């Protein structure tokens with residue numbers, strides 16, 4: 264469980280399977296996603312926002328370290344001390360023991376992971392508490408505990424190792440640590456699965472949470488398993504919608520979760536762009552559906568996408584299936600080098616929760632810190648932190 268606080272005492276809040284919160288200034292006490300913003304949030308039309316962010320950052324000096332996920336807006340990325348995918352940012356947070364404040368420009372589960380990996384002396388701040396992740400919300404601690412009971416009942420729990428995607432709450436990470444599993448990101452999912460199958464032993468299985476697509480794509484595309492080796496556990500159905508026999512026969516038990524942004528790319532988008540741009544290379548994130556990944560030329564994490572485009576020859580054409588802020592930034596960055604970069608789909612849009620972090624929220628967070636007031640602190644409770652850290656450290660130790 265995580266507390267978020269703008270007050271002196273951390274709130275006692277339970278993670279809730281949320282749909283989207285209405286935007287506003289009030290907090291939802293049942294969720295981790297208060298949207299309260301005490302004090303004055305600068306107006307988006309304030310012409311001095313850039314100057315104010317610079318000044319507040321300068322006042323804080325080395326006391327603050329700003330992390331920016333690749334899906335953040337340009338106006339925010341400009342102030343990041345380091346940018347990266349979720350794996351790189353977790354490592355960067357762990358490698359900054361001297362920064363008193365880590366301002367995380369990303370989403371809630373990333374800030375939680377940063378809190379887990381930093382010392383108790385350091386404080387992690389998420390500039391807008393409404394920056395959650397719909398995928399992470401698709402697996403709650405209660406649902407996952409129930410799933411484990413179902414696996415136990417079917418006689419497979421003792422041969423099953425949980426592997427949880429970074430895009431999950433601290434509670435799910437703690438469950439993973441308690442049951443001998445590891446966290447993975449889209450850059451190391453293959454290595455995490457190899458490690459987990461080794462731990463699981465003969466006839467071993469993986470419970471992969473919460474992104475069914477990353478689990479399936481890694482198992483089938485990268486490890487040569489068949490689609491029949493994978494079953495999908497639906498937390499909204501009795502026994503996950505699976506029989507004991509199906510669970511016993513499966514190698515990958517995939518949680519029924521997905522990313523609402525990447526899940527919208529379709530096979531039609533791939534076919535359409537190939538027709539429109541002959542010779543185009545299709546490069547997608549592994550959170551896309553299996554049929555999209557199977558039809559793509561290259562698949563990888565955001566960091567992989569950036570490195571691939573960096574190394575691409577002048578004159579090459581690329582259609583990218585990932586979040587729009589990143590694709591637009593890369594298209595602008597590489598256009599002068601003669602690389603043509605387009606968005607894979609005409610209708611898929613930004614990640615709305617990543618986009619919650621904007622310059623006014625960043626200015627508000629930095630100025631508050633510079634004035635000695637810690638706002639929007641993300642703090643994981645010690646018991647959850649202990650086991651979530653075990654799982655995260657297993658990931659960081661993967662070869």
Ligand code: 13P
Pocket residue numbers: 347348349350430448449450522550564565566
């Ligand atoms: P990576 O940063 O691991 O590529 O994940 C993408 C994503 O969806 C983050 O929310």
Ligand code: SF4
Pocket residue numbers: 334370395396397398399430522523524525586614615616617
């Ligand atoms: Fe979550 Fe998808 Fe947004 Fe990443 S892009 S934060 S997985 S909803």
